[in-house]
Amino acid sequence: MNTDIPTDVMTIREMCEAYEVTPRTLRYYEAKELLTPIRIGTRRLFTRRDRARLALILRGKRFGFSLEDIRQTLDLYDRDGGLTAQRQKAYDLAVKRLAEMETQRAELDLAIADLKAELADAEAKGLVPRRAA
Amino acid sequence: MNTDIPTDVMTIREMCEAYEVTPRTLRYYEAKELLTPIRIGTRRLFTRRDRARLALILRGKRFGFSLEDIRQTLDLYDRDGGLTAQRQKAYDLAVKRLAEMETQRAELDLAIADLKAELADAEAKGLVPRRAA
């Protein structure tokens, strides 16, 4: 009994400024079924849900996941939660992603340590005047 | 006084199997000046240095860095170390990359925590029978 339009929606421009993306990007994500903004006539209105998803998308991208990878796990974050097979699959995938991310975290720690060592070495050799905290 | 060929070199096939990449990839990296294998006639021989660089390349890729990003910092890892402006630039860039990686680490921790919470929530709702350690 609440089929009307949510009040806290944003236009495409507002979205772009809020998340530093272009309209093209948002339309592209919609085409790829990552976002599902409300359509008023032809115009798009992005809901709270869209914003949450967009944040997750952008985050995922920074970790090197593809949009397709991201799309497949996004559903897990939907609160409506039917006990569908769809959702079960999303869950399974998410478990795998979690493992990947933890692996990546370990690797990242290693890479950071390595890089720090290289920098320290370069400094020790007197190559640079940098002050590292 | 050691201009001859290093003994611990690898052919392109050996490299491919060792690092799970294709010949195409290695040639591509060479074309992009990420690797500089020795050329015997037309054949390539990959040195210890190439292997170290390749490992760094593959690692960088997993964190979402572009090959160009990677190329620009790789020089820092070269042990020969002239005090060139080149090297100074590599150092400066590396400092920036380090900051990026630490940001990424923080985000990754957040993302992991989020995802774990979602999974726990899904389990609590009885959506799945998974046993998480």
Add this chain to the structure above:
DNA sequence: CGTCACAGTGACGTTAGCGTCAACTGCTCT
């Protein structure tokens, strides 16, 4: 009522990062 700024829809262009194929070039082994 004109226009004007913003939104939308194709459709084509672009870049990175390789895949794929064809046509050589050398070895090496028989």
Add this chain to the structure above:
DNA sequence: AGAGCAGTTGACGCTAACGTCACTGTGACG
């Protein structure tokens, strides 16, 4: 010498993730 095989060089192909452009639609406003 011929066969075979790993390796090389173009050259073209392809996908993801958008950019860009040309055109259409439309609500607001003087």
